[in-house]
Amino acid sequence: MWIYSKKSSAAFNINHVARLFIEVTGSGAALKVEIAGKPQMLAYFDDKEMAQVALLDILAKRELGIPLMRM
Secondary structure, three states: OEEEEOOOOEEEEHHHOOEEEEEEOOOOEEEEEEEOOEEEEEEEEOOHHHHHHHHHHHHHHHHHOOOEEEO
16 A cells, blocks of 8 residues: 655555554654654654554555555
8 A cells, every 4th residue: 555645745655664653742743654764754743642543544544455545
């Protein structure tokens, strides 16, 4: 499944990332992927709960076989 990130203007194949994770910051939370040892931001949210909902949405759409998602 490919995800197009408006934040980084890049597309990521979720099937080929090392990690998909949430990084909590002082003012919110970032949803990130790790590719070749380097973290890349997919999206930024106001709080950790919103980032967790987005992460669960990505996983659910991946299981359904949806080929592309925009964030």
